[in-house]
Amino acid sequence: xxxxxxxxxxxxxxxxxxxxxxxxxxxxxxxxxxxxxxxxxxxxxxxxxxxxxxxxxxxxxxxxxxxxxxxxxxxxxxxxxxxxxxxxxxxxxxxxxxxxxxxxxxxxxxxxxxxxxxxxxxxxxxxxxxxxxxxxxxxxxxxxxxxxxxxxxxxxxxxxxxxxxxxxxxxxxxxxxxxxxxxxxxxxxxxxxxxxxxxxxxxxxxxxxxxxxxxxxxxxxxxxxxxxxxxxxxxxxxxxxxxxxxxxxxxxxxxxxxxxxxxxxxxxxxxxxxxxxxxxxxxxxxxxxxxxxxxxxxxxxxxxxxxxxxxxxxxxxxxxxxxxxxxxxxxxxxxxxxxxx
Amino acid sequence: xxxxxxxxxxxxxxxxxxxxxxxxxxxxxxxxxxxxxxxxxxxxxxxxxxxxxxxxxxxxxxxxxxxxxxxxxxxxxxxxxxxxxxxxxxxxxxxxxxxxxxxxxx
Numbered sequence: 489x490x491x492x493x494x495x496x497x498x499x500x501x502x503x504x505x506x507x508x509x510x511x512x513x514x515x516x517x518x519x520x521x522x523x524x525x526x527x528x529x530x531x532x533x534x535x536x537x538x539x540x541x542x543x544x545x546x547x548x549x550x551x552x553x554x555x556x557x558x559x560x561x562x563x564x565x566x567x568x569x570x571x572x573x574x575x576x577x578x579x580x581x582x583x584x585x586x587x588x589x590x591x592x593x594x595x596x597x598x599x600x601x602x603x604x605x606x607x608x609x610x611x612x613x614x615x616x617x618x619x620x621x622x623x624x625x626x627x628x629x630x631x632x633x634x635x636x637x638x639x640x641x642x643x644x645x646x647x648x649x650x651x652x653x654x655x656x657x658x659x660x661x662x663x664x665x666x667x668x669x670x671x672x673x674x675x676x677x678x679x680x681x682x683x684x685x686x687x688x689x690x691x692x693x694x695x696x697x698x699x700x701x702x703x704x705x706x707x708x709x710x711x712x713x714x715x716x717x718x719x720x721x722x723x724x725x726x727x728x729x730x731x732x733x734x735x736x737x738x739x740x741x742x743x744x745x746x747x748x749x750x751x752x753x754x755x756x757x758x759x760x761x762x763x764x765x766x767x768x769x770x771x772x773x774x775x776x777x778x779x780x781x782x783x784x785x786x787x788x789x790x791x792x793x794x795x796x797x798x799x800x801x802x803x804x805x806x807x808x809x810x811x812x813x814x815x816x817x818x819x820x821x822x823x824x825x826x827x828x829x
Numbered sequence: 830x831x832x833x834x835x836x837x838x839x840x841x842x843x844x845x846x847x848x849x850x851x852x853x854x855x856x857x858x859x860x861x862x863x864x865x866x867x868x869x870x871x872x873x874x875x876x877x878x879x880x881x882x883x884x885x886x887x888x889x890x891x892x893x894x895x896x897x898x899x900x901x902x903x904x905x906x907x908x909x910x911x912x913x914x915x916x917x918x919x920x921x922x923x924x925x926x927x928x929x930x931x932x933x934x935x
Contacts, residue, residue: 544855548855548859575841575844579837579841585837585838585841589838589841593841593845596845596849597845597848597849597852600849600852600853600872601852603852603856603865603868603869603872604852604853604855604856604859604860604865604869604872609862609864609865609868612865612868613868616868616871616872619849619872619875620875623875623878623879626842626845626879626882627879627882630834630842630882630883630885630886631834631886632882632885632886632893632894632897634894635882635894635897635898638898638901639878639897639901642901642904642905643871643875643901643904646905647871647904647905647908650908650909650912651864651867651868651908651912654864654912654915654916655864657916657919658864658915658916658919658925659925676926677861677926678861678862678924678925678926678927678928678929679860679861679862679865681861682859682860682861683858683859683860683861683927683928684858684859685859687858687859688854688855688858688859689855689859691854691855691858692851692852692854692855692858693851693855695850695851695854696847696848696851699844699847699850699851700844700847700848703840703843703844703847704840704844707836707837707839707840708836710836710839710887744889744891745885745886745889745891745894750891751891751894751895751898754891754892754894754895755895755898758892758895759892759895759899762895762899766898766899766902766903769902769903769906770902770905770906772906773905773906773907773909773910774909776909776910776913777909777910777912777913778913780910780913780914780916780917781913781916781917783920
């Protein structure tokens, strides 16, 4: 296992070797120590991330022709296919991942790319709905069936409807306010022109490359740091886990993972404080949203007095309580002592 | 679909979650429409949720799913408050461009 202090020179040297045009054998030469443990060489990860970052930069909305954005889409698709092929070649020896994983993750990632590159916010929201559905499919593959249903209900059903409402409210009035693109083909400026797209895609794909490299590099260390006694017992029960190939997800755990009653029990027993805190949070968010978005109507004192009806019906006391006498909008200061409601 | 959630499968799901988080971060940094920026933050939350579910399935524990429930609650609260604030800002300047609110910078 390569420790982080030496991993970075290995990455950079192998990248430089590939850039310099040396043979693949020379490129894997300095990184031979990590080539054993890492299925994808660090140079390949870095190169793919650079290509994908450039393609994303081309695809982001800006002052470019639509043909250039399509070129970016083609390059990004090629990079994604190459990385998927590398991962597939690695997993083919260990039994593969199944077709459903590849389909759902491809839909999720492609539609999330479309969320950030589409120039119309409504289409971004609809592609986000597609991402939510694909993520729910991934959840089902991980035996979290109740969470998949909850994700579709809450995200696609509640949150995205709110987003679409606000998008339509805001963009309709924006078109009236702007008024300088009657053709409708040119998107408004805040959607059509990105803010420093090169820097954003560079930072994003540096982060993505680091995460992917770390995930692939540290994959055998997950089983080793297990201080939890119960987990160790589960690991021992499920057989040999010395090489980190087997996970404690046998059939009994799968049935427990997929059951909603077990999840409810887990929530109430182990996370009860968090559950009540999230209830308080939701209530406060509702109150806050109503308070924030309420439209305050400011009426001057003259208008308010003028709008109040001034005809006074003689108050008919229903009992001896003087406060039960109704007083309507009088200006007599003696009557001001009464509560007006 | 394999019967056992292997270490390899965990890596794949973590990679998908990491990529989704990175894509959401790119969108949050470079888009200028406030509504799309918050959509991208929801995208980042989904990447994190994939990681939670994957680790939960890997260990055979339900804590991952429990934390995803809290993520959903926080996402709902954030969407309600953020959209209320966006509506307020839209009433001020009649735009949802984040560049129009530059004077908010300290």
